Amino acid sequence: MRIEMICTGEEVLSGQIVDTNAAWVANTLMEQGYELNRKMTVGDRMDDLVDAFVQASERADIIIVNGGLGPTVDDLSAEAAAKALGEPVVMFDQWRKVMESMFAARGRTMTSSNLKQAMLPASAVVVDNPVGTACGFRVKLNGAWLFFTPGVPHELFRMIEEQFLPFLRDLNPEAGGQVRVHKLLTLGQAESAMANDIADIDVPCPEGVSLGYRASMPHIEVKLFCRQSVNPDAFEQYCSAVRQVLGDSLVGENLPTMAAIVHELMLESGKSLALAESCTGGMVAEQLVTLAGSSAYLEGSLVTYSNHAKQVLCGVSETTLADFGAVSMETTKEMAEGARSRLGADYGVSISGIAGPTGGSEEKPVGTVCFSLSTAKGTVSQTFAFSKGAQRSRTLVRKLSAAVALDMLRRQLLELHPVANYPFLTRVSQA
Amino acid sequence: MRIEMICTGEEVLSGQIVDTNAAWVANTLMEQGYELNRKMTVGDRMDDLVDAFVQASERADIIIVNGGLGPTVDDLSAEAAAKALGEPVVMFDQWRKVMESMFAARGRTMTSSNLKQAMLPASAVVVDNPVGTACGFRVKLNGAWLFFTPGVPHELFRMIEEQFLPFLRDLNPEAGGQVRVHKLLTLGQAESAMANDIADIDVPCPEGVSLGYRASMPHIEVKLFCRQSVNPDAFEQYCSAVRQVLGDSLVGENLPTMAAIVHELMLESGKSLALAESCTGGMVAEQLVTLAGSSAYLEGSLVTYSNHAKQVLCGVSETTLADFGAVSMETTKEMAEGARSRLGADYGVSISGIAGPTGGSEEKPVGTVCFSLSTAKGTVSQTFAFSKGAQRSRTLVRKLSAAVALDMLRRQLLELHPVANYPFLTRVSQA
CATH class of the missing domain: 3.40.980.10 (MoaB/Mog-like domain)
Incomplete structure (x- = not known):
């Protein structure tokens, strides 16, 4: 038909x-x-x-x-x-x-x-x-x-x-039920490298399965289209091999967004979340609030766009801002801890970076973004230098930042170390 | 061609x-x-x-x-x-x-x-x-x-x-240069009513101009396509007549979004802005931060999703929350004033509402949203009952809320009264 x-x-x-x-x-x-x-x-x-x-x-x-x-x-x-x-x-x-x-x-x-x-x-x-x-x-x-x-x-x-x-x-009662798609959401790997890695897998791709790639920054989705009845064991074996070559880049399956993945995990965990966002400007909160039921875990977000707001709302010290700057792991650490303690949440996640097109310097070019995740056990921080950042749009740097921040939380919720190794993203420091 | x-x-x-x-x-x-x-x-x-x-x-x-x-x-x-x-x-x-x-x-x-x-x-x-x-x-x-x-x-x-x-x-050096489009962005009017009003205008639509409507909730854009060389005086005369029938619904021209309109006005004004967002969850901040240069006026946004966050971040009193509820003009008044004073901004804008699909009551059904705008001269508040709110998606209620909040600020910046009369949106109270 x-x-x-x-x-x-x-x-x-x-x-x-x-x-x-x-x-x-x-x-x-x-x-x-x-x-x-x-x-x-x-x-x-x-x-x-x-x-x-x-x-x-x-x-x-x-x-x-x-x-x-x-x-x-x-x-x-x-x-x-x-x-x-x-x-x-x-x-x-x-x-x-x-x-x-x-x-x-x-x-x-x-x-x-x-x-x-x-x-x-x-x-x-x-x-x-x-x-x-x-x-x-x-x-x-x-x-x-x-x-x-x-x-x-x-x-x-x-x-x-x-x-x-x-x-x-x-x-046509006979038609339908014959095409389905299994989706693997990835972050921080290049499409061509990924395609090569998957082409090199020695497990054969089962008959009736075809591969597709969807680039929708900051994600690439690997899709396995099953156009006819496929042997489930062969499919699962192939899927496992794909998961393995994707490594840390694989962030979820059959869920459309990073926010949806974290939303499910937060609801399961029964824990609460506080955010402190600078360059993302509320994007992380907004992505979560889009999903009904997010009030069960999201306390709020401190969108601290100015230095003044970072001090007043998160309690970032004037000395830290003066010594290390607004885009530093020292600042995001205090932002995450401040948001977490002020809102009385289990997790505090913070982001501060230079989204561009202006505001970059030699030491901290456009695309430099710092992240922290604070829990009762301490705080983990990292800094990325997003490549080709200057060429990319402001929105892309911000979307990538929101995704990395949510991935830190996702990994924490799965009891993985919050810092992931993404083949295509450059981490410049970690604490 | x-x-x-x-x-x-x-x-x-x-x-x-x-x-x-x-x-x-x-x-x-x-x-x-x-x-x-x-x-x-x-x-x-x-x-x-x-x-x-x-x-x-x-x-x-x-x-x-x-x-x-x-x-x-x-x-x-x-x-x-x-x-x-x-x-x-x-x-x-x-x-x-x-x-x-x-x-x-x-x-x-x-x-x-x-x-x-x-x-x-x-x-x-x-x-x-x-x-x-x-x-x-x-x-x-x-x-x-x-x-x-x-x-x-x-x-x-x-x-x-x-x-x-x-x-x-x-x-083909001859082609091109013959089609342009003039866009009128509207908020709070129905497409069919608008089309009737415009059809009834007694100024004739100039030859070579055709009308188009684009519904993209929460906005409807009226577009005047000029497919050939059009007499500029006749066009301007017709355009004025269209503006007049649109009234308060007309929120901007040739700018794609409400955020872009407010962004331009805020930059011109030299004033600063603090937001307090509940049901919009950072959407207003996010829409402004998308635009490069917003750091010139945006101090930050308090995304206070929980009652606890409303108290801790905005200083909303426990009594107000207990007596009037989180979705009340009393609460949004304290949110807007709290955000404004804590962040030391010229304007404070707040939103609290019931986006659905659950959380509504008989007195306050899904689609009930309160807004406040605070300035040095005082605070203006209003409550809307968005019609068909329950049928609409959570995202649509939230987009409509962000647009109405930004429109209050837009009107303030243009020295109009912040409360507008939208033919198709039901305002239930005002203070």
Whole structure:
């Protein structure tokens, strides 16, 4: 079964927004065992839309169309579908009534532009949207189903989960369940070196498994795609060998982010956490607070961007700042210990560095970042000189810093030494 | 001149990564006056790649191909291009030498897998990549240029700017310079209501201008695309009328984020800022620290996730927490004043709310968020009940909260009253 996706909208095509809907759909399909074979993005121009619908229908069995169902002038999907089918758009009273009651329930009057959202191709089958006024629908063109979904993310997500996936399963009960992906999240190794190391593994890669690499700084994810039924023992043996060559770079499996990995471990541990962040500016706290339930362990974060804040909030001494500077292990030690004791937490983690583009010196170039982890048993500190730091963006230095800080905590929670050896990151000191 | 883009890679197609490269390219092209007509994403399968290259070459004049130039087994772009051309891949010594010196300069040995990166279709013209081992190249197929670029973002960006855009201009000096976009960032109004209001404006929309809406919670951006030379007076007159109907919802123009708007204003003001964040968990600080130069005004943020942290860090009294709760204007008032005085800043901004999915009550449902802004002249507070909050994601409630908090500060900096009237957001109290 060949599945394609067409994303519509000038704002997607012109790069004004990044197409997260398509990524979400593809990922959800893969988790359900379906592969997306092609994805196309077209702007809000009638001819291009009609053309894309016809072409895709000649190639695929099912085409998910996203966007263009709204009330405004640039929403053309229904009309374009009708043109492709050679039929008129007609008012679907069924949906007009749904919209009217939706507006009534919210104490609002329906605007005339919303009426457009009930105008669908004559042969359309309505697909319910329980959370919005954009009506989903499907039509059959050249033997393929075009399945129209709204562009608003939470409306799309519900329609895919509650309407599209069941439709897909009914259509072809045999398909699905055949592709899955096992993900190894890594930190601090280069993609080409990693690829060479994995290619040199003497355990054979089991039939039906293919390798993929995803670089998303500061991480590279190694992915094992299993496109068909794979022998579980052979898979596990191969996976173990991959884990071994990754070494300290391997930070987690089948979890999307460093924060998610630490979140799970913190919840299991029953311990509490205090942060003190300078160059990351709250990024570590923000990554953890994104995950529901983080209040169980996160006391707070002292985002001490200025020297004054480091003194007032963390109790870093004026002498330490004067003697060693804000970016020093001496300062991060006092930041981590101060955060931990002031917030009464089990763990204190701190970060201070030079994210750039300015602020670097010969002794401490852009990309120099210090870290400390404080526990009841003492404090461990380290300094990295992130390579090519000056060329990299400020955001990348900061993301790398947040990841290294979280990795210190992860290792502590797993009873490993907090200081890891990453092949591709340069540690310049440790205490 | 018809320009298309083909993004390659299983990880893009399968949604494992969001395709930010395509968005960046499209946006960059638009800023230079070129339109991208279509974008396609194909996986790492030889037949699909060859097929996509041939089809696009029959339709377009120039096709940017992104990704698949790396050293690993799933990098197939050069080979697929050669197949589409019906010619062999050959070793380009020119690029092999570049790679060798690149590795030598970094004190590393070139791995055998890197050699693959110098194997290009026989008719290829090499395109320099000054920052990576992935060689760019272009080939002519069916009269169209296929322009191959690396998947690593910073390598792609340089190649587009330094090689592709000059190539494009040389190819057709007449094109370009014809499309620009004027963006109005809004907060707290619904897309359909906004579209109706704008449609009802009695100033005519100048010829050559088209409207677009981009919903990216918590913002909706109104975009005025100018596809040809537009009369500047007529444009300004129309733009003024749009501004007027947007009212308090309009928060900035031609700046991408609320943080960027506040950043500019804070830098101009010469004042300093202290934050106290609960449910946003450092998001406001993080959004500001992302922007280089924020150290000029940002003292720090007290991310006080627990009640204990609110007391210890901001000095919120136990009585206030007991009598009014952590999510109350009484608490945010003490948070903002505490952050401001402890960090010695001109402005103190605080946020405390219930982001969900749990933690709500009948009196304070999920989506209830309190805000305070403290200055030398006193403190202004307000509480919102974000509608449909329970249905929305935790992240959306938090993003909306960060935006409203920053808008209070923006209005203060512009000498407006910090409390705005947003048509689509429900304010339940104010002090």
